[in-house]
Amino acid sequence: MRGCNNMCSFCIVPFTRGTERSRGIDSIVAEVQRLSDQGIREVTLLGQNVNSYRDTSQSDAFEPAGYGSDLSRGFSTIYRRKEGGRRFAELLHCVAQVDPEMRVRFTSPHPKDFPDELLHAIRDNPNVCRNIHLPLQSGSSSCLERMRRGYTREAFLELAQHIREVIPDVTFSTDVIAGFCGETEAEHQDTVSAMRLVGFDTAFMFAYSMRERTHAHRRLQDDVPPDVKGRRLAEIIDTFHETARARNQRFVGTRGLVLYEGTSRKRGQHFGRDDYGHKVFLDVPAGMALRPGDYVHVRVDAATSGSLAASAVERTTLGAYYRCHPQPAAGAAV
Ligand code: SF4
Incomplete structure (x- = not known):
């Protein structure tokens, strides 16, 4: 799938890639079958917001009755979600079934789209990899609100815990931004503590840099000084390495x-x-x-x-x- 409907305040993707469009399940499965026939051993399902996938090629009905029902608990969107169509859990399951010897990965998901059906599709197919990208961005609820991420610190931590209950050996990768607009020292410390609580195995960590056309560019101030951003980023990176090194010893x-x-x-x-x-x-x-x-x-x-x-x-x-x-x-x- 391509595009994103989320409009996080720091992100340019919805302006460069447009709104969400999903390719039909049947054509994806046919392509994976062709790759399997050629001996390919791993495929990655790709999308800017891959688990928001929705194949409406056979029915594009809008069913407001179930509005929002497949969101992760405690997560919301700023746009009106469609219902109906075939969802990512079904796509993942269908792709995994093509060839049990072919590994399947997917990226990049949004934490709001992890209903239990998707967790079960990962758990029940041994060829679906046990690594989930769960972009935190910030561990502070107030900062997440300015980022327009649609979740709180508590909802994110609860989701990570719930995923671990369903898939006990799962590992998480993440994205973290240091020094977003208005970020206070307390908000930064919330990010550091959330990283310790979740224990990520891989992380992509950046100092915030403002992009034109975004909501943040129009409405917020990029007011965290560069030296403070740099110091916070270093703390975030150190925290990641410390926790990942300790966690990896279990292997x-x-x-x-x-x-x-x-x-x-x-x-x-x-x-x-x-x-x-x-x-x-x-x-x-x-x-x-x-x-x-x-x-x-x-x-x-x-x-x-x-x-x-x-x-x-x-x-x-x-x-x-x-x-x-x-x-x-x-x-x-x-
Ligand atoms: S950060 Fe991800 S979810 Fe948010 S607008 Fe960008 S692509 Fe969409």
């Missing part, structure tokens, strides 16, 4: 499934990605020949905030690996 000594990508240009090291979005550097025993697109059963030996190091145990398939190492059930402690 050390565990088994995992890596989709092999090749050797790194810089150091010539074998690498791939696991289901949680980590880059994994591999120690490959002599005699084990790997080709890009192979699944590898690995044992994790070490972890940093940004990557894992692992020993390759054997070549495998996605189905065979998860038959021997089932993913944790809802509510399990991970």
Whole structure:
């Protein structure tokens, strides 16, 4: 899908990409089937607001009766939502079913569009990766209001907790903005504490920079001095690395499934990605020949905030690996 209806006050996307349009499920599934036939091992469903997807090619009825009912709890929009049509949970499930040996990822979602049907589609399809991008932007409710994000700090934290209950081994990536218009020190500290509470595994962190044509450009002041923005961004980055480094230690000594990508240009090291979005550097025993697109059963030996190091145990398939190492059930402690 393309476009976005949200109009967050800092963002230029709705002006450059227009309003939301979704491609029909059947044509996407047919394309994924063609890619599978060619031996492609991973697809990513893309959209500026991908989980707001709505295929109305077979019915474009507007049904105000259920208005807003598929929003995550505690989330709202500033625009009038359509009902009806085929939603992202159905698309994800249909794509995952095309080829159980093909990994499926999706980006970039908005936290407002995570109904339980979508969480169940992720949980119930072992080939859908367990990494969810959950853009926080700010951990302060008052700052989120100025950003026009449609949720509070509490609603975001509750959603992250709910997702972890349904998919216990999920990892989260996020986007964070330091020094948005009017951001106070207390609001910044709310962002730092929200990052600690959620524990993100990957983060894209930026100092705010105003864009012309946005709501913020017309109505707000870019009034946080550059040195303060820089210091807050450094604190946010330090917090991320500290929590991610600590969280990644839980993988050390565990088994995992890596989709092999090749050797790194810089150091010539074998690498791939696991289901949680980590880059994994591999120690490959002599005699084990790997080709890009192979699944590898690995044992994790070490972890940093940004990557894992692992020993390759054997070549495998996605189905065979998860038959021997089932993913944790809802509510399990991970
Ligand atoms: S930040 Fe994302 S949700 Fe908000 S307007 Fe931009 S693209 Fe849309």
